[in-house]
Amino acid sequence: MNGSAVLTAAAGLLALTGGLVAPASAAPLAETYVRQGSGREICPSGYVCLYEHFHLNRDTPDWKVLVTNQDVANLGGTYNMNDRTSSVYNNSSYTVRLYPNYNYWGVPLTVFPGETFDFTNDENQESGWYDDKYSSLKFVSGTR
């Protein structure tokens, strides 16, 4: 093996090592975004989804859904989802709490992993109290 071949092999090894190490050291992606859609199928595994309308937007698939796998101290602002959530699906393995005020203040609603809440009055007379009330969201326990 001449000098040039050794250098080429070393460069290839460095490239390969870099390719293997980078993904392993990267933290799980934490993200929050808003999209349109309806149903549980649009909520990725590991995420919690807040739907703007009842029944997970079943009858209004062009309405908004906030999708997140991290704490959100203010559902308003750029997300524009403050006091708008009418149903929720927790597709994560974390217990999540929804708060009626920003920065996790107020008496929260607890949503367990796999649980769905629909705040429509016609399915549960008491649930209307929760409709269009939530302003922040926190992952509180569990494993991701």
Ligand SMILES: [Ca+2]
């Ligand atoms: Ca709403």
